[in-house]
Amino acid sequence: MRRRTPSASGSLRRACALAAAAAVALSMAACSPSTTPETTKAQLAAPGSWLVPMQGERDVSAVAGAYPMKLQSPTAGGTWAYLDGATSFNADVDRQLLAALDKHTGARYQPAVETARQDKVKLTVQGTIVHTGGHYLIGRIRITPHGPGTTAETTMVYDSGTGTTVPSEVLVAPAHRGELAALIRSLRGADATAPVPLTDLAFDAAGNLTMPAGSANRAMGTLRIPAAAVRPWLSTLGRHAQDEADEPWKPPAPAPKQLRHINCDIVPCAALTYDDGPSQATTPRLLKMLEQAGAGATFFAVGGAVSYSPLIARAEHDAGFTVGNHSWNHPDLRRLSPAAVATQMQWTNSAIKAATGAAPMLMRAPYGGVDAMVQQNVGLPIILWSVDSLDWLSRDPAKYIPTIMRLVSPGAVILEHDIHATTVDHQGEVISRLQNAGYYLVTVPQLFAGIPLQAGQVYRCRGHGRQCTPSPGR
Template identity: 45%
Template sequence: MALNADPSQVPSLTLSAEPVLAGGTVIMFREKVRDTGPGGKFTVSSETFTVDTVSGELRRAVELLRPEALDRIRARIRPVPTGIAAPAGQQPAPADVVLGPSGELEVTTDQGPSRRPGMIIIPASEAEAMLSDAGHKVLAQFRTPAVAPPAAAPALRHVNCDLVPCAALTYDDGPDARTTPQLLTILKDRNAQATFFMTGANAAAHPATARQVADAGHAIGNHTYSHPYLTKLTPAAVKSEMDRTDAAIRTATGSSSSLMRPPYGAADAMVQAAVGKPLIIWAVDSLDWQTRNPAMFVPKVLKEVTPGGVVLMHDVDQTTVAGQQELITSLQEQGYQLVTVPQLFEGTPLLPGHVYRARPERK
């Protein structure tokens, strides 16, 4: 971006940016600034940044280093002559720092009017102790394959659930590489949307299937990593279950989940405070996991469902999938629009720590 429309004129300022390295969900890029003065002399400075493509968090590369490491790097760039007590901390902090995937550091020196760019390389064996907590996290990302952005999901049709009866079909415990794709085919054929509350363990074991769910435009929720009774855990353990699952879903799909469902519906005040997301329970429990018989759970759902209701089922059971064609067709024949949980609650803020079972009636 040239701030002077005619680059042949001076003074001028030109900014450019280019990617340097990518891994996991993180991209490192270098920004260069060429500042040309009235006499035609110019200086060039550069700085590196990292950005997380999922969270949007932007960091200067210097933030990847421990504060005490900066003085050591300053001293290498401009050694202080013997007898001169000029604290390294008074010198500018290095700005162009590249953290390589092997853990080494490449530091580019200033490029002033009389100074050509230079570089010092700090080997990984020495650089590891220089990294901040943020630096170690970025290094871990650089050591994993880059996450491709998710394919554009089909645009969800707008449904006004104040005017037409809606229901949200939700499926727990997946994804399963065998049964979940079968369910996705049925949902696509019936033009129905749903919400999948995934366990982190299964999302990590079947990332391609999790990606299929996201690419089809369905909503995804956090169902903990190992499916424990959260009320029997400590707050720290609850948070760990949530964080590990968020990471698994993000790695598989490129996006994080804003919803959660506690296993067994077990939630108390501690759990509600620890999960950090809205808790989506249900208005209708199909008991598909118990009966394993479509002839029993399909009529149960059809009898108990009401407009705005959330229905609980499980996409890991073949018997559940076997009953979906009949269930979905019957609901649609009754006039129900089958939508995702976010669609169902459109216009109703879903607050972290609050429990939701059905769309509230509006007056």
């Protein structure tokens, strides 16, 4: 779609916008800018025809790069979508959701899993994809309190070409936003003092500008202003988005799977971690279980095992999991010299990079053995755990699975070992029980996203629990 409609004079546009609905219906063809041959009388029909049934918002499964999220906590629930690789869009979604959740709870919102008894009033959040065309995606966030208050809607425009996200009002040039607001008032039959925030604008595939006909009553449908009629009021960004409205969506480059965006300040997350592998007897089976369940995981690999089974380490990395350093041959690092600790790290880093193509960014000290000397010489952030399954000790799923479920909480790091068949054989149950409880199972980098991890510092979990690391500003 390529529209190039010359602008009419400012006075004619202003007269059109401020007219009453009936006058607009009669005069739009005369007051509108001169049109291209493709602009038909139907496109410039009476404004009464601009109110159309509410358009179906996009099924995220049909939008390349979009993936759905679900929140089901004691205080809030709802669904929305992130865009893989769209950093600014995802950050804007997070900002709006966290602001609403903080306001609703009256404090800094903390992720939680839903329990059987729910006493608190819930907030409903809903994110939808309204339109895609070319480099532009338009998404909408709807916040509905159950109780006092009104539904609030905000629409954002994401440009995959520049990676930027802006409010939808930027589709309209600042000099013409008052004129558009006046036209909307007349079409809604509202008085001249009624506020008309331009926070819910979008395009359809024909390039028509759309918005809910009335925020107080969404059942009224969608207000649709013909593309040619609104063209003179659009900003440069708005014209580009309108020009590409009917083109195939061009999504951004996806993020590496182990870094795909999930905000663990909003949804309850837990990180499954496995030590001491890779094992040719057990790790391949575990990889299949994790992939089938859509679960993230982090493998803290022993360097000697990586050098013996490099293809398995490569498979861990290629499947989108994180591979971390767990020393060369699993000594208690506290009993070594500083030089020996550095050697353990260097050898293992080299083995993992040779196998996977990527140097590890995290380490875990064998036995959790960390002191000041170890911290000074490992050269990587130290990831310990908040949930010790003791799977290696009991070798009994009837013991270690209940231990995990009893100790897990949002932001947890769970310790298991992928070298034991008794652990791997029952990981399907561990994963399903955690997911059924409401946890998103993420990699360690996803769990700590937004928290700068420092070499030599110890991290056990995310959040405000004992020994956990809270997010900056939360």
